[in-house]
Amino acid sequence: xxxxxxxxxxxxxxxxxxxxxxxxxxxxxxxxxxxxxxxxxxxxxxxxxxxxxxxxxxxxxxxxxxxxxxxxxxxxxxxxxxxxxxxxxxxxxxxxxxxxxxxxxxxxxxxxxxxxxxxxxxxxxxxxxxxxxxxxxxxxxxxxxxxxxxxxxxxxxxxxxxxxxxxxxxxxxxxxxxxxxxxxxxxxxxxxxxxxxxxxxxxxxxxxxxxxxxxxxxxxxxxxxxxxxxxxxxxxxxxxxxxxxxxxxxxxxxxxxxxxxxxxxxxxxxxxxxxxxxxxxxxxxxxxxxxxxxxxxxxxxxxxxxxxxxxxxxxxxxxxxxxxxxxxxxxxxxxxxxxxxxxxxxxxxxxxxxxxxxxxxxxxxxxxxxxxxxxxxxxxxxxxxxxxxxxxxxxxxxxxxxxxxxxxxxxxxxxxxxxxxxxxxxxxxxxxxxxxxxxxxxxxxxxxxxxxxxxxxxxxxxxxxxxxxxxxxxxxxxxxxxxxxxxxxxxxxxxxxxxxxxxxxxxxxxxxxxxxxxxxxxxxxxxxxxxxxxxxxxxxxxxxxxxxxxxxxx
Ligand code: ADA
Numbered sequence: 001x002x003x004x005x006x007x008x009x010x011x012x013x014x015x016x017x018x019x020x021x022x023x024x025x026x027x028x029x030x031x032x033x034x035x036x037x038x039x040x041x042x043x044x045x046x047x048x049x050x051x052x053x054x055x056x057x058x059x060x061x062x063x064x065x066x067x068x069x070x071x072x073x074x075x076x077x078x079x080x081x082x083x084x085x086x087x088x089x090x091x092x093x094x095x096x097x098x099x100x101x102x103x104x105x106x107x108x109x110x111x112x113x114x115x116x117x118x119x120x121x122x123x124x125x126x127x128x129x130x131x132x133x134x135x136x137x138x139x140x141x142x143x144x145x146x147x148x149x150x151x152x153x154x155x156x157x158x159x160x161x162x163x164x165x166x167x168x169x170x171x172x173x174x175x176x177x178x179x180x181x182x183x184x185x186x187x188x189x190x191x192x193x194x195x196x197x198x199x200x201x202x203x204x205x206x207x208x209x210x211x212x213x214x215x216x217x218x219x220x221x222x223x224x225x226x227x228x229x230x231x232x233x234x235x236x237x238x239x240x241x242x243x244x245x246x247x248x249x250x251x252x253x254x255x256x257x258x259x260x261x262x263x264x265x266x267x268x269x270x271x272x273x274x275x276x277x278x279x280x281x282x283x284x285x286x287x288x289x290x291x292x293x294x295x296x297x298x299x300x301x302x303x304x305x306x307x308x309x310x311x312x313x314x315x316x317x318x319x320x321x322x323x324x325x326x327x328x329x330x331x332x333x334x335x336x337x338x339x340x341x342x343x344x345x346x347x348x349x350x351x352x353x354x355x356x357x358x359x360x361x362x363x364x365x366x367x368x369x370x371x372x373x374x375x376x377x378x379x380x381x382x383x384x385x386x387x388x389x390x391x392x393x394x395x396x397x398x399x400x401x402x403x404x405x406x407x408x409x410x411x412x413x414x415x416x417x418x419x420x421x422x423x424x425x426x427x428x429x430x431x432x433x434x435x436x437x438x439x440x441x442x443x444x445x446x447x448x449x450x451x452x453x454x455x456x457x458x459x460x461x462x463x464x465x466x467x468x469x470x471x472x473x474x475x476x477x478x479x480x481x482x483x484x485x486x487x488x489x490x491x492x493x494x495x496x497x498x499x500x501x502x503x504x505x506x507x508x509x510x511x512x513x514x515x516x517x518x519x520x521x522x523x524x525x526x527x528x529x530x531x532x533x534x535x536x537x538x539x540x541x542x543x544x545x546x547x548x549x550x551x552x553x554x
Pocket of ligand 1: 132310336337376377427463509529531
């Protein structure tokens with residue numbers, strides 16, 4: 001079973017995960033002295049000699065395949081090029097979303113699959129720039145090798161809607177026809193034992209989206225406390241014989257905003273959670289599923305009910321685990337702290353649109369994702385920046401009308417988009433970056449939001465926190481960077497936010513310490529962002545108990 005998801009996705013389509021052993025060769029100074037064996041998925045920073053290597057590497061493996069070969073690359077950071085033998089199949093920008101590579105008329109036999117990953121910053125890259133997180137290099141998510149029919153299913157989206165006698169499921173399936181002539185097929189769709197069947201004619205060389213509606217009277221609702229999941233299976237039949245299939249998973253639940261609240265199945269959410277970078281000490285961006293689950297267990301032990309995928313789309317397997325365990329997710333497309341000049345980069349909107357589209361398309365069915373975010377702390381205080389926010393909000397709404405959209409905004413004055421999102425996020429750091437009470441920050445922000453057309457929108461404190469260098473103790477002086485001071489500041493911050501009934505909740509910054517990029521953030525002790533309540537090895541700091549006590553109390 002391919003491990004790009006936590007469940008079986010195909011029974012008809014020939015689909016398998018690439019074997020783990022690859023040969024890796026680095027191409028730039030500071031790399032290896034020659035080819036070496038390595039394991040994928042993985043990032044090269046997990047190799048002691050490549051911890052800070054910034055360059056290109058080529059991964060090769062001999063694979064047996066033939067016919068119409070479809071490769072799915074779950075994530076390559078952050079520029080990718082993919083060859084089968086000497087044929088360049090595709091290139092892709094962005095390390096946090098998957099993409100496909102197609103090769104037709106492949107003679108059955110052994111072929112060389114080659115993936116080049118490149119993590120060099122450069123003038124072509126608007127989103128991956130030196131930042132307060134690390135940009136890794138490698139093939140960070142699973143590679144899947146498939147042999148497809150000339151017609152195949154790219155994705156299926158299910159939008160559930162509560163109705164009088166149960167749930168209504170609106171399904172949309174994206175069907176591709178690689179052949180040079182139209183193809184007649186029968187589409188079969190099954191959800192919770194209910195079926196729909198329809199003839200479809202797929203135009204030559206095109207992809208079309210077809211929809212079906214199914215009433216599901218006897219199904220369980222997905223809630224954080226009872227995360228009941230439902231499978232959707234789609235099949236394409238040629239003359240009654242299945243030629244392709246796809247199984248995905250979703251949850252019968254609804255999210256909407258009303259009266260300043262975020263309602264999940266009509267119940268207002270009270271959010272207590274963490275910002276979590278997708279990274280662990282030993283495996284960097286290529287987090288093993290065991291460590292994903294460990295993080296979820298720790299966040300739940302702390303009393304969290306939500307996690308924010310700062311500042312980019314996460315591995316679908318992590319979202320699968322959030323679906324399974326009922327951990328709510330604010331997922332966002334890739335951007336952090338870009339000023340107007342950086343947002344005016346010639347490739348900015350193209351790269352951001354691609355990442356946003358891929359995120360919504362690939363993660364649509366995850367019931368744990370309750371809101372789509374974008375553009376963390378970018379230039380919402382300028383006319384041009386505000387226009388970019390509005391464009392991405394519109395794109396998200398066009399891709400998915402079933403979820404609210406949001407953005408985490410800088411605390412500074414002058415925001416121009418409070419009328420635009422469904423939910424407003426604000427990042428505040430009272431007690432850490434500046435003195436002052438949480439209530440003061442919140443009152444100022446609420447007043448600005450009200451004057452900017454944001455009245456009545458749910459408000460989330462999308463970031464609030466303080467730093468501590470793990471192991472640095474100062475029980476008497478309680479100096480900043482001590483674990484004692486972090487616990488004290490977090491306590492004041494959490495109480496200040498959760499005592500405010502007008503705020504829907506908070507995401508602490510942050511769950512675990514994460515590595516940062518030296519260019520621009522070398523001022524961070526150890527070149528880490530040390531605001532975790534656990535360190536990069538998930539060892540708890542003093543603040544762990546303080547947060548746990550408060551999250552369980554509110
Ligand atoms: C910002 C930013 C985070 C992180 C944080 C901090 O709010 O969104 O990515 O840099 O500040 O640690 O200061």
